[in-house]
Amino acid sequence: xxxxPYLGTEMYGMDIPEIAERISLKFVQKGCNVDRQKIEPKxxxxxxxxxxxPAEAERTVQNELFREFGIVIGPGGGGGGSEKKAIxxxxxxxxxxxxxxxxxxxxxxxxxxxxxxxxxxxxGSIRFVIWSKASAPEIRTGTWYRFESAVVDEFKGVSNxxxxxxxxxxxxxxxxxxxxxxxxxxxxSPGVGNVRxxxxxxxxxxxxxxxxxxxxxxETATIKFVMWKExxxxxxVPGTVYTIYYAMVDEYNGRLSLNLNTATAIxxxxxxAVSSGESHMEGALVHIAxxxxxxxxxxxxxxxxxxxxxxxxxxxxxxxxxxxxLRIKGWIDDGIKxxxxxxxxxxxxxxxxxxLDQAQExxxxxxxxxxxxxxxIRDRVLGRYLDCGGREIDRRILANTCAFCTFNPGKxxxxxxxxxxxx
Amino acid sequence: xxxxxxxRPPRRDLSFEREPARRVFASELRxxxxxxxxxxDEKSPSYVLLPTGERCNRVFIVGAFTEKKRQxxxxxxxxxxxxxxxxxxxxxxxxxxxxxxxxxARIEPPAFVAVVGKPSLYETPDxxxxxxxxxxxxxxxxxxxxxxxxxDTAQKTLDRIDAIGxxxxxxxxxxxxxxDPVVYRKMVYxxxxxxxx
Numbered sequence: 001x002x003x004x005p006y007l008g009t010e011m012y013g014m015d016i017p018e019i020a021e022r023i024s025l026k027f028v029q030k031g032c033n034v035d036r037q038k039i040e041p042k043x044x045x046x047x048x049x050x051x052x053x054p055a056e057a058e059r060t061v062q063n064e065l066f067r068e069f070g071i072v073i074g075p076g077g078g079g080g081g082s083e084k085k086a087i088x089x090x091x092x093x094x095x096x097x098x099x100x101x102x103x104x105x106x107x108x109x110x111x112x113x114x115x116x117x118x119x120x121x122x123x124g125s126i127r128f129v130i131w132s133k134a135s136a137p138e139i140r141t142g143t144w145y146r147f148e149s150a151v152v153d154e155f156k157g158v159s160n161x162x163x164x165x166x167x168x169x170x171x172x173x174x175x176x177x178x179x180x181x182x183x184x185x186x187x188x189s190p191g192v193g194n195v196r197x198x199x200x201x202x203x204x205x206x207x208x209x210x211x212x213x214x215x216x217x218x219e220t221a222t223i224k225f226v227m228w229k230e231x232x233x234x235x236x237v238p239g240t241v242y243t244i245y246y247a248m249v250d251e252y253n254g255r256l257s258l259n260l261n262t263a264t265a266i267x268x269x270x271x272x273a274v275s276s277g278e279s280h281m282e283g284a285l286v287h288i289a290x291x292x293x294x295x296x297x298x299x300x301x302x303x304x305x306x307x308x309x310x311x312x313x314x315x316x317x318x319x320x321x322x323x324x325x326l327r328i329k330g331w332i333d334d335g336i337k338x339x340x341x342x343x344x345x346x347x348x349x350x351x352x353x354x355x356l357d358q359a360q361e362x363x364x365x366x367x368x369x370x371x372x373x374x375x376x377i378r379d380r381v382l383g384r385y386l387d388c389g390g391r392e393i394d395r396r397i398l399a400n401t402c403a404f405c406t407f408n409p410g411k412x413x414x415x416x417x418x419x420x421x422x423x
Numbered sequence: 424x425x426x427x428x429x430x431r432p433p434r435r436d437l438s439f440e441r442e443p444a445r446r447v448f449a450s451e452l453r454x455x456x457x458x459x460x461x462x463x464d465e466k467s468p469s470y471v472l473l474p475t476g477e478r479c480n481r482v483f484i485v486g487a488f489t490e491k492k493r494q495x496x497x498x499x500x501x502x503x504x505x506x507x508x509x510x511x512x513x514x515x516x517x518x519x520x521x522x523x524x525x526x527x528a529r530i531e532p533p534a535f536v537a538v539v540g541k542p543s544l545y546e547t548p549d550x551x552x553x554x555x556x557x558x559x560x561x562x563x564x565x566x567x568x569x570x571x572x573x574x575d576t577a578q579k580t581l582d583r584i585d586a587i588g589x590x591x592x593x594x595x596x597x598x599x600x601x602x603d604p605v606v607y608r609k610m611v612y613x614x615x616x617x618x619x620x
Contacts, residue, residue: 284444284483284537284539284572284575286444286481286483286539286560287539287559287560331441333443333444333483334443335443335444335445335446335483335575335579336443336579337443338441338442338443338444378562379562379563382537382560382562383483383485383536383537383538383539383560383562383564383568384537384564384565384568385568385571385572385575405571406567406571407567407570407571407574408571408574411574411578412574412615412618415574415577415578415581415611415615416612416615416616418581419577419581419608419609419611419612419615420608420612
């Protein structure tokens with residue numbers, strides 16, 4: 001709900017005629033004739049006798065009159081949000097009136113919603129949701145609309161324009177073209193985004209409704225993308241560069257991903273030097289997380305998820321014929337920053353000298369079972385300096401090289417000079 | 424998209440960030456006298472301000488585990504001493520650090536250990552201030568890890584000395600500690616000199 005700031009009655013006492021004027025104007029615009037002489041006493045009574053804040057009194061009187069004239073408005077409507085705003089300035093919690101072009105529509109997730117999509121003006125883009133109850137006109141892509149008294153709220157960290165029964169949606173004409181601002185992947189924030197990127201990986205879809213998922217990259221970073229099955233949606237071609245307009249940028253657990261169902265992806269000529277995503281870090285392994293050591297994976301093809309102790313896969317339930325694997329999940333720390341690191345089996349075997357077969361044997365012949373493997377691996381790698389390289393996704397390094405650091409006499413000599421040189 | 428969009432901080436910064444483990448020699452940490460919280464929340468991280476001018480919520484130390492003492496009856500905890508080339512760290516682990524406590528219980532001195540932990544300041548009944556490290560883990564390591572740590576810590580300490588006056592934390596430290604950088608350079612030099620050439 002819109003919160004009404006209380007500004008004090010004394011100050012506003014003299015504004016009562018002004019408020020009355022404002023209200024009557026609104027009704028005149030809608031073609032209703034109201035008597036200003038009837039509005040003023042109502043306001044005065046609320047403000048002076050009942051100490052109602054003027055803004056709230058204005059809203060109350062206005063709603064009363066709306067009802068009287070049979071004008072349907074949403075809760076709190078009319079109290080604000082009749083001034084046109086730039087889309088980029090719409091802040092959650094506000095009632096706004098915006099004008100923009102519907103640049104994308106996506107399939108409504110529920111019958112209670114008649115349309116969802118993206119609305120854009122020169123300042124930016126925002127996602128919108130039109131409730132079925134709003135009885136808004138049919139929305140077409142590419143057309144400009146005025147959304148009067150819509151509510152901006154926040155859902156999963158993303159601003160969203162809600163069109164309810166009090167919102168007036170009208171088709172308008174607009175001069176001038178709309179040029180979306182294409183940004184770098186590293187600059188994206190939750191909401192709506194435009195990028196120029198290359199499809200660098202295609203992953204196996206892990207849901208029957210999923211059309212495609214994988215990784216997009218540009219010079220600055222990489223980001224996961226997903227596309228759900230929907231009429232007219234086509235897969236992206238791996239290795240191709242696309243300019244992608246109006247993708248939904250979602251956030252989950254602090255990681256961003258792109259939902260391309262609202263997006264238009266235009267294939268481009270040429271190539272893009274994609275950030276390899278490779279990073280390199282030398283530091284101490286300061287923590288080994290649970291889930292390291294000997295683990296069991298789901299055997300269903302393409303799943304490979306880690307099973308719980310009870311052999312339970314979050315998707316495929318109980319899987320007694322699991323596959324064993326070895327890995328280390330931990331934190332590598334160079335004293336300035338700390339990064340999560342994931343080390344795969346081959347490197348765990350080299351670092352610890354424990355092979356997967358040996359780990360299985362340890363687990364089967366030891367009262368502590370898999371915990372014993374965890375402890376032995378921990379004792380061999382925790383607190384050591386490691387040199388890890390690999391793809392970095394959202395500050396997690398998926399190591400494809402990982403080795404213990406050794407003492408570097410050259411560095412020793414340099415540091416001695418540095419420490420002693422300036423004395 | 425717009426300047427308004429760009430000024431909005433990226434949301435991923437709001438998510439949890441693990442505090443890095445600082446590298447500091449024992450004789451510097453021993454001199455720390457300022458502890459503060461970043462924020463008013465009970466869960467805001469607590470920092471010890473290092474004399475060379477950096478806040479420090481966590482440390483990574485490697486040294487010789489020379490002594491351990493089991494204390495307490497109901498609430499057992501361990502106190503241990505870990506020596507580096509410049510001095511001694513006081514390390515403790517109680518029932519709130521079960522992993523570290525079990526590890527320390529099994530370590531027999533002398534041994535090289537790597538300790539990850541959180542430093543904090545305590546005042547003794549006679550008014551002296553003690554810096555102690557509450558261990559999160561303590562693992563026996565090879566001598567080479569200790570040698571790497573001395574290089575690493577020497578480098579980080581010199582970096583901090585070079586940044587004095589250039590960061591807000593170092594300006595604050597300058598007011599609190601009035602250190603002489605020459606003394607700290609000498610400490611680093613001496614630590615490095617003790618390694619085999």
